[in-house]
Amino acid sequence: MSRIEQFQYDNRITRAFGMASFIWGSVGMLVGIILALQLIFPVLNATSTGLEFLSFGRLRPLHTNAVIFAFVGNGIFMGVYYSLQRLLRARMFSDRLSWIHFWGWQVVILCAAYTLPMGITTSSEYAELEWPIDILITLVWVVFGINMFGTILKRREDHLYVAIWFYIATWVTVAILHIVRSIEVPFSAFKSYTVFSGVQDALLQWWYGHNAVAFFLTTPYLGMMYYFLPKAANRPIYSYKLSIIHFWALIFIYIWAGPHHLLYSSMPDWVQSLGTVFSIMLIAPSWGGMLNGLLTLRGAWDRVRQDPVLKFMVVAVTAYGMATFEGPMLSIKSVNAISHFTDWTIAHVHVGALGWNGFLTFGVLYWLWPRMYRTELYSVKLANMHFWIGTLGILFYAVPLYWAGWTQAMMWKQFTPEGTLAWGNFLDTVTQIIPMYAMRVFGGTLFFVGTLLGVYNLVKTGQKGNFLANEDAEAPARQSGKVVLAVGEHWHRWIESRPIQMLLFSTILIAIGGIVQIFPMVFIESQVPKIASVKPFTPLELEGRDIYIREGCVGCHSQQVRPFRSETERYGEYSKSGEHIYDRPFLWGSKRTGPDLARVGGKYPDSWHYNHMLDPTTMSPGSIMPAYPAMLDNELDLSDLPNKIYALRKLGTPYPKDFEGKAIADAKKQANKVAENLKSQGVKDEGMENKEIIAIIAYMQRLGTDIKAQKSATQK
């Protein structure tokens, strides 16, 4: 019999991450409500009053980053730091590393909260943070990894419970995703260009973006489900065998599914098909996991009626099931043709974020707080109220947006008997769904109010209880650090007891998908056919493009015309991959709150854009786009231009040698031309050639025009 060792679990770090999750979650949700209101009342963008940082384009990434990395991120660490210690019968490897991890992560969040509203963004969804913050994230993640693996190595329990496998897979996959997606070339202290361009950048982005959902919002939360649901229900998981299959199948399949974000785009067909097939296959492991969770409650459903913790968890797992059924359905090309670019996607992600992540976080918090504070929950009634308000909030959020998405898609695609678009003015399809947007605000506000009730309840629970910072525990010492397999025991026991091997196997499995999809796309030139008439952006257009990125225009405007008659009729010829080879980063977008801009070049006169930026409603009455009067006043800053050109040239954009030295003069020359053009169209303002508006007009007028040049040359 081995010696019994006494030790203590660290509850302080769990509490810190829990509090951070609740605080940042509230902030992220509040920003979400502001964004939703801006879509109904564009004046709330406040850009007319000089508060550009409050515009929809700049706040949207703040909302998504706050919810994913601050709310859910801190929620993950709360769950991991609590369950890991107990499953391994050991205190965390190092208290100091725990706190470096905690504060490091909060600094990352604060950096995001400052830089994103300031317009410092890469514009790649969920990877918007610029290169210095990317480095900080990497360091913090390494600290987390050392702390986690250090704990695993000094554990007292031989076997690793399935929750820990999910944590290991999360750690390694997020590390790979983050590093690969963040490969960028800085051209200034805070800005960079992506190494890959156009269609390759798009593939890399959605390999990253989709797996941020998979390995940040899903696998760590599945680990938490496998630990906290049995704890709350006080019964073991329904089938441990199923959990093994769930884990291996899920991590392998998930990594392939990214291209379903790019269906009908100019991505090669074989990549799209691969994404669709693996997305549909995902139903199996996802539902295996969901059923495993729900069936754990067999025979305990009477308790679900009384215990708010279980109520939250049941709805969370159900929402997981709904979202993971819907995801594969949306990956079927014919369904995607309708849903993509509409609010359907927004509804889908919120079922996941509010239902699965939100409710599981609340359930875990309500379970943890009374235990750590050695008391009862302050008010079960209030928690139940939170549950019902939150559930109604999810419904009022999602249902109107499903309706909005479907309505808008139908309007986009409807033709008259004469064969013209029934809703030729894009704006008509927007004003139609404003009532649904209003209902969404109601739903989001309900959810937010519920969250505040939760904060109050937990604070009161803390006040009434007595916090147990270090929880006494004891366990037999681990004998030799080695597990000896008895005759007939299986190899999986061997892996289960060897974290490093588990890490290696997981890495190999998740790497296969990435390698097979990305390598041929990136390294085989024939995958991206070139178009001779497509030329690099001029220096002025490049500046305009960077302003477009700064303002987050990509949040509402796509640049990708799909090969449907309803789209070619509305926007022009469908997009080709060769048109985007100089797009660093690619700006195809994933939502059309406004119309697609891939072929906007030459569609309107320069003066139209000038007036439209000053006040969109003058050109498009009823428009909900923010006004950008500051662009007419802000001086155009060309100081970074030589560095930009140099960085792009090094990346392969065929600017002539030493062009960086001539770039500023070139930009000024083109700016004068645009300004003269504006004057000839009746715009009388002085000094326009030095303002930002000129650059953005130059960029917009270039969009999609290169292949038109090719056509006219061919016709001649």
Added chain:
Amino acid sequence: MYKYLLQSVEGIQWFGITALLIFFTAFCVAFLRAALSSKDDMQHMANLPLDDK
């Protein structure tokens, strides 16, 4: 340079099929492992969260 190297890889089109086969194998192994594992083992593992005091 590496672009041309990769392009010259014979049978690069088999990458996809190979990946599917690897998945199929990994899945079968995981399935067999789960199916063949002893009940006691599974019970011990499943009870880990509940015995952590």
